[in-house]
Every structure is written in structure tokens, then in C-alpha cells.
Amino acid sequence: MRLPTRHLLGIETLHPRDISAFLDLAESYALLNRSGKTRRDVLRGRTLINLFFEDSTRTRTSFELAGKRLGADVINMSVSTSSVSKGETLLDTAATLNAMNCDLLVVRHKASGAPALLAQKVDAAVINAGDGMHEHPTQALLDALTIRRHKGTLEGLTIAICGDIAHSRVARSNILLLIAMGSQVRVVGPPTLIPSGIEQFGVSVFHDMREGLRDADIVMALRLQTERMSGGLIPSAREFFTFYGLDAAKLALAKPDALVMHPGPMNRGVEIDSQVADDVTRSVIREQVEMGVAVRMAVLDVLARTALRNA
Numbered sequence: 001m002r003l004p005t006r007h008l009l010g011i012e013t014l015h016p017r018d019i020s021a022f023l024d025l026a027e028s029y030a031l032l033n034r035s036g037k038t039r040r041d042v043l044r045g046r047t048l049i050n051l052f053f054e055d056s057t058r059t060r061t062s063f064e065l066a067g068k069r070l071g072a073d074v075i076n077m078s079v080s081t082s083s084v085s086k087g088e089t090l091l092d093t094a095a096t097l098n099a100m101n102c103d104l105l106v107v108r109h110k111a112s113g114a115p116a117l118l119a120q121k122v123d124a125a126v127i128n129a130g131d132g133m134h135e136h137p138t139q140a141l142l143d144a145l146t147i148r149r150h151k152g153t154l155e156g157l158t159i160a161i162c163g164d165i166a167h168s169r170v171a172r173s174n175i176l177l178l179i180a181m182g183s184q185v186r187v188v189g190p191p192t193l194i195p196s197g198i199e200q201f202g203v204s205v206f207h208d209m210r211e212g213l214r215d216a217d218i219v220m221a222l223r224l225q226t227e228r229m230s231g232g233l234i235p236s237a238r239e240f241f242t243f244y245g246l247d248a249a250k251l252a253l254a255k256p257d258a259l260v261m262h263p264g265p266m267n268r269g270v271e272i273d274s275q276v277a278d279d280v281t282r283s284v285i286r287e288q289v290e291m292g293v294a295v296r297m298a299v300l301d302v303l304a305r306t307a308l309r310n311a
């Protein structure tokens with residue numbers, strides 16, 4: 001597999017062929033992980049730094065686990081314990097990490113474009129682990145892998161992404177990936193949480209959740225990302241749940257075998273009802289987390305090989 005760049009900054013720059021190759025490799029890592037075997041040689045002698053300027057549970061842990069399973073030396077830096085809290089700029093932090101000859105730099109930042117800026121300044125391969133409202137490419141890949149494992153393909157599926165689309169990098173990366181792979185994507189939510197002009201991406205917009213869910217193959221719920229909202233965009237969490245919360249009654253309008261997904265963290269009783277989230281016959285939320293490790297192993301593997309080729 002040959003990537004157009006040595007970084008993974010977004011889905012936008014990937015060709016459908018690259019996406020399929022990532023998913024195929026991740027699938028083989030998923031099987032390996034289930035068998036309990038690891039491949040500690042792939043990243044032996046390499047250093048991975050997790051640089052997280054925003055909170056994270058799943059993404060940071062799964063990058064750490066993925067790096068360790070492949071044999072890398074993994075260092076976790078969280079901002080509250082680093083010199084960033086002493087006023088160091090992003091680029092000075094980058095220069096410091098660069099001087100330590102790190103090979104893979106996983107970055108999460110509240111500003112859109114921060115990983116791309118770092119990529120210009122460091123020698124390491126940079127992986128975007130979520131930048132502001134922009135992109136979260138490994139989340140889209142793990143969502144796609146989860147869907148493909150259940151439905152066999154992404155092509156021709158109807159996928160409803162529901163809730164706070166406007167502030168969601170997960171929605172953006174998913175839309176780019178799923179449209180590129182031939183899915184029909186619907187975005188469902190109140191007008192205040194759907195960016196105007198989003199139809200340009202090739203999605204259809206629904207403000208009525210029941211309409212948006214009708215005959216869908218996949219229903220993906222997203223959290224209200226209040227930390228990125230400036231002002232009250234919804235009347236109340238309770239009202240939001242009434243109209244846009246994914247509960248059994250609304251889910252009944254989707255296909256009988258429709259899958260329920262959520263990138264986490266979930267706010268139960270706001271965008272999703274516990275009964276639906278915990279229904280093992282419909283919800284693949286735990287499998288998404290499992291696939292997160294496999295996808296990140298595939299991404300680290302490919303980027304490390306790309307770096308070797310370019311060396």
C-alpha cells in the first residue's frame with residue numbers, strides 16, 4: 001500500500017483504494033487480536049508519542065495499545081502535565097519532540113488544522129486523532145470496518161448520522177469516507193446543528209428523525225458537543241431527547257436489521273436511550289471500540305512502512 005503522503009491528516013486526501021487497503025489490513029489485525037497473538041516486530045525500535053491537547057478515553061488508549069502490540073516504545077503526553085500548561089507554543093512543543101527523534105506522532109487538538117501544522121514542522125509521521133470540528137480519520141476508518149464486517153460492503157447502504165453534525169469531526173470524516181465508498185448518507189438533526197450547505201458533500205438532510213431513520217441500514221448517534229458550542233443551540237437536553245434521541249420507537253422505523261453505532265462518549269438519555277445502546281442484538285458500540293485498536297494498528301503499520309520507504 002502506498003499512501004500519497006507520509007501523514008494521516010484526514011480522509012479527504014485518501015483514495016477509495018487506500019481506504020479499502022486500510023480496512024483489509026485492519027481486518028487482519030482484528031483477527032490477530034481476537035486470536036490473542038500479537039506482532040511485536042512491526043514497530044520494534046520505533047517511538048510513538050501520543051500528544052493529546054484534549055480529553056480522550058478510547059482514542060488515546062487504543063493508539064497506546066496498538067503501538068505496544070506492534071512493539072513500539074509508546075509515550076503518552078497529556079497537556080495538563082506538560083510544559084504546554086507553562087505557556088509553551090504548539091510549535092515549540094513540536095520542536096522538542098522532534099529533537100527526540102520520534103517516528104510517529106499522534107495528535108489531538110481543539111484547533112482545526114493543528115496536526116497539519118505540526119506535520120510541516122516535524123520529521124515524524126503525524127496522525128490526526130481529532131482536530132477541532134475538522135477531521136477524525138481513524139474514527140471513520142473504524143466505523144467503516146465495523147459496518148463492513150456486518151454488512152459485507154459499504155456500497156449502497158443507507159447510513160443515518162444523527163444529532164450534532166455541526167460540531168462533529170466524526171461526522172465530517174464519516175461523510176467523506178462513506179460517500180467515497182458509495183454509501184447513501186443522511187444527516188439528521190435540528191437546523192441549528194446541521195451546517196448550511198452540507199448537501200454539497202453529497203448527503204441528504206433531514207430535520208425529522210422519523211423520516212431520516214426510515215429504512216436506514218445504519219443509525220449513528222452523536223453526542224451534543226457543548227464544549228464547541230457558543231450559545232444555546234438547543235432548548236434543553238430533555239427536549240433534544242424527545243425529538244432526536246435514539247430510542248426503540250424511532251429505531252423501529254429503520255430496517256429490522258439496522259445497526260446502532262456511537263463513537264462515544266455517550267450521553268445516555270440525551271442522544272441515545274440506554275435500552276438501545278445496550279441492546280446486543282442491534283448495538284455494535286463495543287465492537288467499534290475493538291475495531292479501533294485494529295484500525296490504529298493498520299494505520300501505524302502503513303505509516304511506519306511509508307517512512308521506511310522514504311528514508
Ligand code: NCD
Nearest residue numbers: 058059130136223263264265
Ligand atoms: C469523538 C471525538 O473526540 O471526536 N470521540 C471519539 O474519539 N471516540 C466524539 C466526541 O467527542 O463526541
